[in-house]
Amino acid sequence: MKDLLIREVLARGQELEGKEVEACGWVHRIRDLGALRFLVLRDKSGTLQAVFKRGETPQEVLSRALELREESVVCVKGSLRRAPTREGYEISARDLRLLSAPVEPLPLEVPDSPKATLPTRLKYRWLDVRNPKVSAIFKLKGWIAGKFREHFSSLQFTEIFTPKIVATGTESGADVFPVLYFGKTVYLAQSPQFYKQMAVIAGLERVFEVGPVFRAEPHHTVRHLNEYHSLDIEVGFIESYNDVMDLVEGFFRRLAQDLHEVRELLEEHGAEPLQVPERVPRLTMRQAYEVLAEYGKRVQYGEDLDPEGERLLGSYARERYKSDLIFVTEYPWKVRPFYTMRKEEEPAWTYGFDLLMRGLEVVTGGQREHRYERLRQNLREKGLREEDFSFYLEFFKHGAPPHGGAGMGLERITMQMLGLQNIREARLLPRDTERVTP
Template identity: 40%
Template sequence: MKYIYGTMDHEDLTISKLQDKVYIGTKVTVKGAIHAVRNMGEIAFVILRRWDGLLQTVYEDSSLDVSVNELKEGETVCVRGILREEKRAPGGIEILLTSILVLSKPKETLPLDISKWKLSASLEARLDQRAIALRNIRERSKFKLQEGIVRGFREFLYEQGFTEIHTPKIGAKSAEGGANLFRLEYFHRPAVLQQSPQFYKQMMVGVFDRVFETGPVFRAEKHNTKRHLNEYTSLDLEMGYVENFTDIMEMETGFLQYMVNLLDKDYKKELDLLDIKLPKVDEIPYVTFTNAKELVSEKYHRKIKNPYDLEPEEELLIGQYFKEEDNADFVFVTHYPSKKRPFYAMDDPKDPTFTLSFDLLFHGMEITTGGQRIHDYCELCQKMKARKIEVDGMQKYLDVFRYGMPPHGGLGIGLERLTMQLIGDDNVRETTLFPRDQGRLVP
């Protein structure tokens, strides 16, 4: 009988491993894609690209199997050679080539000059050729950082006793968001794509007390702005046995602190490539919705137009205000008006026209909506009735309250927006792997 025993050591080394001094002066094997060829006549530099960086190889010996003139960007190769220190090369090392084996060849030359430091192509052009444009090491590093954010979210929440869940994205008609839902036919029945795991995560609080999910959500909004997408990744959590809705803001702050540490520790290379300064998360100021509106109105001489919501420009000014007054990168805005929050939001007992809710602004942009939820069955039914929300299709959601739920609350973070603000990009499509908007369904 023949067996598979698990991962085996291979002869070829990663670029990260080559940084280890023990290999200096020895013959090593490396695989990679040819990122750039710089032919200087006598010698040529062949730059290889792997997920963990770039590697300079030096072509000096004209007796090699493959002529340097045959080597093309986009080919993948397996090379052997002597590793040596070279301060001017990426990572301080280079390989003097002794053999080259071509693993695969492209059909055509690349349509973008991916080996440049900054791609000169427009956002549209880069998105059209997304999988090629991301071969540029600065472009791709945005998504490595995005990995770090999600990883931090999960690791932190595991530590905090949360359970990860996977809830369905196809559902029956939902009570939330009517016009914003994508509709489909599900075996001759009408169905929708979930715009949030809200109801499911609340239902699961009755089971696991604390739950989270990282997954896609779908919004058929006809927005065409720099900060809206029709499909995005939501980092959702919901936690039971809260004492105060501030518990939820504390949990988010804890996550941000964990995330910043993780990025600093494990994603330094990407932070440096993009020249990112990590935000200040040791303490995050909070301010009520009403107070925030007044503060920016006063300081920036701006009339309050809509008393029930924050306009994007107002969010920007709130961000600016707290940066100027307090050097803060983040600010929690609390107590949003009840009429602008969903039916399940818990009203503030001190003034039920406001809710025990919050948004988190990061450099003046909303990246999170959260708050405490109603946990009492009768209170929930009353609020639904007052808002004329149909109970039809909501019975299973209401059942968990009927049979008892702890006080709870939660939040949802837009992953692509958080990434955008962290990087300082000005369009959420920059930090979305394959964006979906009204015009974009491919790639």
Template identity: 40%
Template sequence: MDGEEVAVAGWAHEIRDLGGITFILLRDREGTIQAVFKEDENEELFEKAQEVGREDVIMIEGTVKESDQAPGDRELMPTSLEIIGDAEQPLPMEVSKDIDSDRATRLDNRFMDLRRPEIHAIFSLRSHLIESMEEYFDKNDYINIQTPNIAKMGAEGGAELFPVVYYGEEAFLSQSPQLYKQMLMAAGFDKVYETGTAFRAENSNTSRHVSEISMFDVELAFIEDQDDVMDVLENSLRYTLEETAKKSADDLEELGVELTVPEEDFPRISFEEARRILKEEYDYEPAEEDDLDTKGEKLLGEHFEEQGHPAFFVIGYPGEKFYYMEAREGDKYGSRRFDLIYKGLELASGGQREHDMDKLMAAIEEEGIDPEDISFYLESFKFGMPPHGGYGLGLDRLVRQVAELDNVKEGILFPRDPDRLTP
């Protein structure tokens, strides 16, 4: 690098004026480099450097020089300087200084917030997580699918749906590709995945929820039981973390995060066993009998983390949505539904689906859903439906857990919640 002629373009991250000498720290996507403007060496260039304001877009040509004193042990001796894009002053928020603006200010000025190297790293990491995840399924001959976002009815009943006016007709934004990916099992697609969006009109502001969720959905046919589905989830998550640890080494360093890839098999415990651990080790009983709740998942996460297991499955959740298969005679779990908990947070839910039409109809009736509303889905069970299962994994949650963020919104470029529709 020493002596190399370069042209670099980026933002004026910091400007220091030492009287007769001006340092401009130029920031681009890769990092920063310091350019040195000396009055006694090139007065014209030095004068031009005085015009540069913080966060201006500039282009500098010059020679790289090794230097012990400079950040990154090198600096740029400029031969030309051009201001490509002016930044108004004052800035709406700080980029270079370590002043923590509150989250609302940061999200309001997201284009400035995203300039901060530690924020940028989150989205480079996110990109690598998604790339690696898809790579696993591409390599294993899954078909990448796109299902509709606008539907006549939600996949999971009427609650928490965003209404859309569809050419004068009432419609809703999709909560999940559940019904569509099951229909594709009836269509002989065998193995599918989708990177899509789920819309949930939850009127709550927690660190785990947003209104637009990036989901990674998987479905596969001709399975024996839920273990086949868990195998896919376990193997693909391990692959994703391994690949991301390599591709995003710089991002993880910027974030100060050590990403450990779980080498051993993920523990698979029953729902009852999970409740027992909570009661016996933490004297904690989740309020709802059919759930582990957020605190319970966190405590279980600690329990398994101590044993070297950041990820584990809980199998056999009681009565959930109609499409999950309930226990068959001889099953050792209460149902064929599971959750994957990663670093103390529910990351994915899945299981074997009910493919027996009579049992499915009984479950739909019990849930109080009008079969007419999902007749297009029920039709696909009548003409040869193979046994199948799958899961949905929250990509925003995956980013949150890997990057160790305090809120799922931190891992979304432009999050949507009950109070936020812009930017």
């Protein structure tokens, strides 16, 4: 492995000045002035200019430098010195190792790859992601997932790993992908829902999972993927679903507080830091109808929000509370899955909530129904067959604490954090209705 990333070389610039250093990476740009040739070297951490100059660089090395093409992989050795470059330093090259050269012209220009259309970028993703603005997306995404693990681990949650091959399809109406499994048809998990609940009931009490989920809906939008990563939590012994919202809110507050750690990733995208106020507004669905009415948007009483409604509530949160986040609570029973706990006194409404981030739904959660008979009744009312969920019902026969949880869309959070126009940008290799390669 190479000794130093470019960033580390630059950070130790004073100490390394005048000394021989080696930097390895891709040839980002070539500025050829004849007997003077500048290479901008790029690695995952940054860029650094190398100079090949007649009279300074050995002739043999200089002539090899003249053969180089962009996106070649090279190591340049030479002395580090101050220079009026963007980085403040440059390498005066004395040696050059060519590790790999392109065998054909590049289908995508790396420094400009965000200007290409998304299909082209995704087709040549290994080139696209070489662009620092693009790799920033995945660095941030990884950072968010890391924060999630760190945050909930510190609250005594246990990380779990549930099956992605499952026997039962529908739990929230979303279509599932069938898989041939030893001659039987099974499905790809659309959510860890049942199993994270089982883990709580199994005595783990507080659990979280970071894992893929699969949705077989043929949607054509900029905010849906057929495969994405879900950040799930589930926790026992809650008093109400407010406990769950507190946990979700705490996580987002943590993200906002620690965002300075990844400031430059946001800057790549010109993104504003996440605004999380002292208390994130919590609006019941019925209150949301009224707010939307003030914005001139009518939503049928007892119906779900549409994307326009969500966007308007996002504006409302920003204008009224200076908040990028807003909870919508007490969702109608008719639009929530059977395992959601209903309000005792108003069974048409539930203890289910969504969290909107900058006008897009990024989290869904709520209190779950833990009472066996109520659960059976909910199934019946949803018109679902008890035998299809018998394995799930079993969990509740031997002592299940009141519990609740939430699922958060990692790509959606990343997308909203950076202001991306299409969720596919937040997935290294997105799967949608047509795309299964690369």
